[in-house]
Amino acid sequence: MDTRVNSVENDYTEIIQRLPRTQKLAYGVGHILNDICASMWFTYLIVFFHYVLGFDPVFSGLVLFIGQIADALATPFVGLQSDKNDDFWLCRYGRRKTWHLLGTVCVLFSFPFIFSKCINCEYAEHWAQLIYYSAFIIIFQFGWASVQISHLSLIPDLTPTEHERTELTAIRYMFSVFANIFVYVVFWAVLNITSEDPATQQIGPNDASKFQHIVLIGIFIGSITSIIFHTFVREIQRSPTGPLRRDLRPASSFLKDYKFYQVASVYMSCRLFVNIAQIYVPLYLHESLSMPATSLAVIPFIMFMSSLKWSLIIEKINTKLGRKWAYLIGAIQGVAACIWIYFGHGDFYSHYAIYPVALLLGGGGSVMLVTSLGVTADLIGSNTESGAFVYGAMSLTDKLCNGIAVMIIQYTKRCVNGCPSYYRDVLSFVCGAAAIFSVLMIFTIKRSSENSEIEVTPGYTTLIADPTFEAAVETVPYHVTSPNPGVNDTSRQ
Numbered sequence: 420m421d422t423r424v425n426s427v428e429n430d431y432t433e434i435i436q437r438l439p440r441t442q443k444l445a446y447g448v449g450h451i452l453n454d455i456c457a458s459m460w461f462t463y464l465i466v467f468f469h470y471v472l473g474f475d476p477v478f479s480g481l482v483l484f485i486g487q488i489a490d491a492l493a494t495p496f497v498g499l500q501s502d503k504n505d506d507f508w509l510c511r512y513g514r515r516k517t518w519h520l521l522g523t524v525c526v527l528f529s530f531p532f533i534f535s536k537c538i539n540c541e542y543a544e545h546w547a548q549l550i551y552y553s554a555f556i557i558i559f560q561f562g563w564a565s566v567q568i569s570h571l572s573l574i575p576d577l578t579p580t581e582h583e584r585t586e587l588t589a590i591r592y593m594f595s596v597f598a599n600i601f602v603y604v605v606f607w608a609v610l611n612i613t614s615e616d617p618a619t620q621q622i623g624p625n626d627a628s629k630f631q632h633i634v635l636i637g638i639f640i641g642s643i644t645s646i647i648f649h650t651f652v653r654e655i656q657r658s659p660t661g662p663l664r665r666d667l668r669p670a671s672s673f674l675k676d677y678k679f680y681q682v683a684s685v686y687m688s689c690r691l692f693v694n695i696a697q698i699y700v701p702l703y704l705h706e707s708l709s710m711p712a713t714s715l716a717v718i719p720f721i722m723f724m725s726s727l728k729w730s731l732i733i734e735k736i737n738t739k740l741g742r743k744w745a746y747l748i749g750a751i752q753g754v755a756a757c758i759w760i761y762f763g764h765g766d767f768y769s770h771y772a773i774y775p776v777a778l779l780l781g782g783g784g785s786v787m788l789v790t791s792l793g794v795t796a797d798l799i800g801s802n803t804e805s806g807a808f809v810y811g812a813m814s815l816t817d818k819l820c821n822g823i824a825v826m827i828i829q830y831t832k833r834c835v836n837g838c839p840s841y842y843r844d845v846l847s848f849v850c851g852a853a854a855i856f857s858v859l860m861i862f863t864i865k866r867s868s869e870n871s872e873i874e875v876t877p878g879y880t881t882l883i884a885d886p887t888f889e890a891a892v893e894t895v896p897y898h899v900t901s902p903n904p905g906v907n908d909t910s911r912q
Contacts, residue, residue: 437583443587448594449649450594451595451644454599455599455601455640456563458602459637464479464483464486465479465482465702465825467630470623470624476830481549483698483822486822487821487825488822490563490818491817493560494568494814494815497561497569498572515573516569518566518569520649522563522564524562526641529555529558531638533552533555534631535627568807568814573652574591574796574806575799579801582734584797586734588796589731592788593731596727599726606633613629622705626712672805684816684856685864690788690820692853692857693784693787694817695828695849696784696846698825700777700846701715703760709769710769721777721781722784724781725782727785730785733790742793742861746857749782750855752786753850754851760776761844794861
């Protein structure tokens, strides 16, 4: 037992050195291209296909559903392939960064076509146009999944400690919020500059070129941030037999662990809350509250400003209170927003009260998402060789659940002349149920007693707060030591 403890303590000491600030920031901007595209995809895809291209609700939902299924199938494939240590010459660039680069290229060359009119077929039947758009959507979703999984799986590769993993997740999410805010600011600016009466005008068929301009601006910014990521982030090549040891837990072993399914349930329901809110808030504003087109940028902007505020402090909340109680704080905000949406009506609500509702939706989603990603990193622990598989499996459940939910919501919308209460009910009941379910699931996750590494090492403690951890990390010297206890003692003298 003592030998095991000494081994763990020595391994922990040798790799506890903090990542440089530039490395953390460069890592954070590596997902901005994906975030910009995801913001357009979830917030405006159905708006674009339904109100601009004239697709009916079912076809509009089917477009998003095809993308979610393509993403769901791509994520486990990318996860398994990203975990492999191939000798192929391109993989020497780094197994994670290679997939990130491949995905970036796919996203750059496919996404602009999704938010454009069908080239030489804009007057064709909608089912024919659907085939055209599906080709670009599949390429885009494969690229998006490649970037997402490789970027997430870098977190446990870059640092072994819960504290720094949470910090990297928070930084990643902070830049994600910046990317979303950027999209909404550009969307608002384009509408204000090009619309004759932005205060009252709603989205319509004449706005196709505006969506193209917004997408091209986003692609340009995302390209720059991707270059920064590939220039400054150094992927550490781990050796399972060297001093920087990693447990080689096969991917199949996770499928036999019940905690894997508990964490997947938390992540899936959390994503369902965030994505359904992002997709249907614009439709709720447009159809239920009859607000102008500029509100489709202003309200999501406020949501993500709230997300930004919470992303700056969520790391400390997780450290002080633990994963479970931090998650509960986010869920309470989310459920409160859903209840407010259900009972909100009238001019006062649409002119004033909708703004605090947006703050609650954004803040609650931010806390739950960052914490659920932290729980996923805790599940991986030191088993970074299977990290991409775990993130891919989590994303698989997320994409399937969201795609099916959106398809059901769109299919059950049978109103011909609009349903003022339909999207209100979607936000209230679907998002509210997802938040409540995720809280119940995260509180069923118990601390493992089987993995002694989790018990001994503060950095691997999951779900339970450790107030002394942050102070302990600060006292560790910034150096790499030998796994031999005698050598370690000598190096400290």
